[in-house]
Amino acid sequence: MANPPMRAAIIPVTPLQQNCTLIWCTETMRGAFVDPGGDLDRLRPVAQQHGVTVEKILLTHGHIDHCGEAGVFAKELGVPIEGPHEADRFWIARLDEDGARFGVRGQVFEPDRWLADGDQVTVGNLVLDVYHCPGHTPGHIVFHHAPSKLALVGDVLFQGSIGRTDFPLGDHQQLIDAITTKLWPLGGETVFVPGHGPASNFAHERRTNPFVADSALAKA
Known part of the structure; x- marks a missing residue:
């Protein structure tokens, strides 16, 4: 494809x-x-370099490394925040105190639009589907652009691992269920960008991921 849509x-x-x-x-x-959890001075130049006009901020969940400075950035850019699911209000409400604890800047904010399973968000002419995938946090969501076969999964799934569930309101079984019932049906060739580390695709994780590979779950 000479010029992919996204x-x-x-x-x-x-x-x-x-x-x-x-x-x-x-x-x-x-x-x-x-x-955009932080290091805002590193983010602005990337948009400029690619000639992109930023029209909104999208959030997968309420942990500080993912959204600590989202409210600050949204005000600065004059754009709305969409996401996560409202069940993560608990996490967003504690951004100030978590910031002090982790040495990361955090400021409480209110999203312009909470998102739920089945919602859609637009970016330019693109339409992304929203999937509610709780477990790492109760309000975690995933964004999927079907034509590009690309998913932004936050801390639900990683290359070779899955999100932690030992935080308050975490739930291991919910996370496994979200991965197998919401992500796997999107197709093995779907590439995903995780919240940390390298990208992968769902087929690779179904073969090799020690937590959610088909063979690992068959033994559970």
Whole structure:
């Protein structure tokens, strides 16, 4: 495809090396930052470099490395915040105190639009589907652009691992169920950008991931 409908650039931010992703519509050159948790001075130049006009911020969940400075950034850019699911209000309400604890800047904010399973978000002319995938946090969501076979999964799934569930309101079984019932049906060739570390695809994880490979779950 000479000019795919969507492009993406990954910028690791905060001391936790969280994958912030700039996605944009190649037709309109309008884009969104997904999980701009911090290091805002590193994010602005990326949008400028690609000639992208940022029109919104999208959030997968309420942990500080993913959204600590999202409210600050949204005000600065004059754009709305969409996501996560309202069940993560608990986490967003504690961003100030978590910031002090982790040495990461965090500021409480109210999203312009909470998202639920089955919702859609637009970025330029792109339409992304929203899947509620609780377990790592109760309000975690995943964004999927079907034509690009690309999913932004936050901390639900990683290459060779899955999200932690030992935080408050975490639930291991919910997480496994979300991965197998919401993500696997999107297709093995779907590439996913996780919240940390390298990208992978669902087929590879179904073969090799020690937590959610088909063979591992068959033994459970």
